[in-house]
Amino acid sequence: MTAFSPKITAVAIGLIGGFWLAGVALASDTAATKLAHDVCAGCHGVDGNSVVPNFPKLAGQQKVYLLRELKDYRSGKRVSDIMAPFVAGLGDDDLEQLAAYYAKQTPAPGVVNNPGLLAVGKSLYLNGNSANDVPSCESCHETDGSGSGKFPRVAGQHSEYALDQFRLYATGKRTNGARVMKAVAERMTEAETRAVAEYMASMP
Amino acid sequence: MKLSPRFTTLAALLIASFGASAAPADSQQQPRAAGIETYGYTWNSPDQDMNRALAHRADPGKGEAAYKVCKGCHKADGAGLADAEYPQLAGQHANVIIKQMMDIRAGRRDNPRMYPFAGEWIVSAEEIADIAVYLQKLPIPAGNGKGNGYHLSRGKALYDKDCASCHGNAGEGDAANFYPMVAGQHFSYLKRETRESRDHGRRNASPEMVKVLKGYSDADVDAVSDYMSRLKAGR
Numbered sequence: 073m074t075a076f077s078p079k080i081t082a083v084a085i086g087l088i089g090g091f092w093l094a095g096v097a098l099a100s101d102t103a104a105t106k107l108a109h110d111v112c113a114g115c116h117g118v119d120g121n122s123v124v125p126n127f128p129k130l131a132g133q134q135k136v137y138l139l140r141e142l143k144d145y146r147s148g149k150r151v152s153d154i155m156a157p158f159v160a161g162l163g164d165d166d167l168e169q170l171a172a173y174y175a176k177q178t179p180a181p182g183v184v185n186n187p188g189l190l191a192v193g194k195s196l197y198l199n200g201n202s203a204n205d206v207p208s209c210e211s212c213h214e215t216d217g218s219g220s221g222k223f224p225r226v227a228g229q230h231s232e233y234a235l236d237q238f239r240l241y242a243t244g245k246r247t248n249g250a251r252v253m254k255a256v257a258e259r260m261t262e263a264e265t266r267a268v269a270e271y272m273a274s275m276p
Numbered sequence: 277m278k279l280s281p282r283f284t285t286l287a288a289l290l291i292a293s294f295g296a297s298a299a300p301a302d303s304q305q306q307p308r309a310a311g312i313e314t315y316g317y318t319w320n321s322p323d324q325d326m327n328r329a330l331a332h333r334a335d336p337g338k339g340e341a342a343y344k345v346c347k348g349c350h351k352a353d354g355a356g357l358a359d360a361e362y363p364q365l366a367g368q369h370a371n372v373i374i375k376q377m378m379d380i381r382a383g384r385r386d387n388p389r390m391y392p393f394a395g396e397w398i399v400s401a402e403e404i405a406d407i408a409v410y411l412q413k414l415p416i417p418a419g420n421g422k423g424n425g426y427h428l429s430r431g432k433a434l435y436d437k438d439c440a441s442c443h444g445n446a447g448e449g450d451a452a453n454f455y456p457m458v459a460g461q462h463f464s465y466l467k468r469e470t471r472e473s474r475d476h477g478r479r480n481a482s483p484e485m486v487k488v489l490k491g492y493s494d495a496d497v498d499a500v501s502d503y504m505s506r507l508k509a510g511r
Contacts (some may be wrong), residue, residue, distance in 0.1 A: 200348055202360030205389045207348025223344075253343055255304055255392030 093196040104169030108160040111158065112170070118171075125232035132179035137224040138171035140249070150248040182228035182273035186266075193271025196264055204258045207269060212252065222249075227275035234269040306391035311479025312486065320454055326378040328401035329408075330497035334370065340408030342403040345393055354414045356363075356461040358421025366414035367460070367510045369451035373408035376480075385480040414482025416510050419470045421462035427495070431503030434496060438488045439504075447507030459507035468500035 073129050075249070109118055112130075115120045119132035130138065144150035146159040146167070159167065177204070184190065188221065200208040209226070217227030240246035264274035311317060350356050354366030365373065378401075379385035380394050386395075401405065436445075439458075443449055447459030458466060472478040474489035474497065489497075 149448035202349070202357055202362070204347070205360075207345075209348075209391070211346075211352070212344050220344075251397045252393065 074184065081255055088230065101169050103172050104166060106213075107166075108115070108170060108173050110188065115154075116174075118182075120177040125183075125230040127230075128233045129179060129182075130174040131173055132218075132227050133179035134219045134221060134223070135171045135175035136221045138174055139167055140222060142167040142250040144170060150246065168219075179225070179228050181276055184270060184274045185231060186270050188275075189250040189267040189270040190274055191195055192264075193267035193269070193274075196268050197271050201260075202262065204259045204261070206256060206264070209272075217272055226272040229272055231269035231273040234272055238269070287329040304392040304395065306380070306386065307379040308386070309383040309490055310480055311384045311484060312476055313479060317483070318399070319374065319480075319484075323378055323382060325396075325401050326374060329374045329405040330371070330380065330397040332405040334400040334402075334409035336406065336410040336413055338403065339406030339408070343407050343410055345398055346407065349390075351392075354464055355384045355420070356465070357454050358463060358464050361468050363465045364417070364420050364461050365411045367450055368411055369406070369454075369459055370408035370412040370487060371451050371454050372449065372456045373411055375392060375454045377404045377408075385478065387488050416460050416511075418478040419506060420460050421464050422470050422505045423463040423498060425468075427499035428503055428506070430496070431499035431501070434500045435503050436491075439494045439500065441506060442485075443504075444509060446509035447504055448509035457509060458504040459509035460511065461505060463501050463505040466504050470501055 073255045108116075108120075109121075115124060116130050120129060120133070122129050127200045141150060142159055142162075143164075145152055145155040146162065148156065151194075196206065197209045197217075198276065200206045212223040213226045214223075217225060219225035237246060238260065241250055241253045242260075244250075246253075260268070304405065312319075334443035347354075349360070349362050349366050354364065356362035356364045377394055377399075380387045380390060381396065394400075427496060435443075442453070442455045443458050445488055449455045469478055469495070470489065470492075473481040473486055476486065491501075
């Protein structure tokens, strides 16, 4: 039997889910929970603690941020072939309840792949690098990485996902939420993004 | 073949999302506006963005929230960073911060390093006013960067002769006239900005000040910058 990559599986789930959702309206909190458990869990884990490094962890994420991302996926402002069909049929209330569901889940600790990068990552996270005018991360994402409002939680996030986002911002492919992050990601070296991603993953 | 409406909708959505991916990213290149190099330049001439900020009833609480993005470089206490020539902002006159921000936004003051964090996609004119009043109220941190201290008497003589009439005897500046407080500013920043003003690189500089600086050697600029960095106004 052919083994499918997580990405292909996710796209398949996405397409099926998209068809299914197009005719479903979620009316209540329970329905949002059911959706999270039955559909989103496939990639993001039942409680939002995804175990696949390319899919973001959502547990404990800022509600304001989650809601903005969900709406941007729906409008196409944040481009994802995987996410677009899932959110296409959902209304504002549904998205709001999904965001609330994930925001109240307890985040699980992240995975550190390369402990040797943590010291450099921590210094960048807390102080930035004035040599290439990279601001500190903590000013917006908070010292403990918990984020605030539209600034997402980064603590415990998969480093692979974080690295993908740095690259998407730097190359102009992620245009939502890019107001600050585009300039930051453009200035960071590849080594710096790796170090910061490791440090963020290490934060409890 | 006949496609179901549902399939057509999904296909349209997929096409739409591919289309969106081809859209160019917002440009964060700083524009260039006429400055001191231009005939007929008037220093501090009214600007719509600036008037909006000045007319706004500023709220320091909102300013603290909006300052989040700024503090990645200028630090939570507004101290900036001497080595990086990031200016100290705590205690600076709100009017001065508003004017300089608007000059950077409009492209009268060249600052490509800061511009991506100063555009209207980051802060509105009203938020700039909020931030400015928040910073104005912050206590001035001790321990700003200073020069080598070798030529302070020369620095004082130059300052008293040429600078004090606008920037004040103790470096307090003049809020009503948009003259910055220079006391307690980092030596590295004062030196850079003074040299750039002299050499027409700071294009939003006051022509009066440029005229004063015309005869200054680099050593003169260093001496007066060192002296200003040690002034105590506001403390």
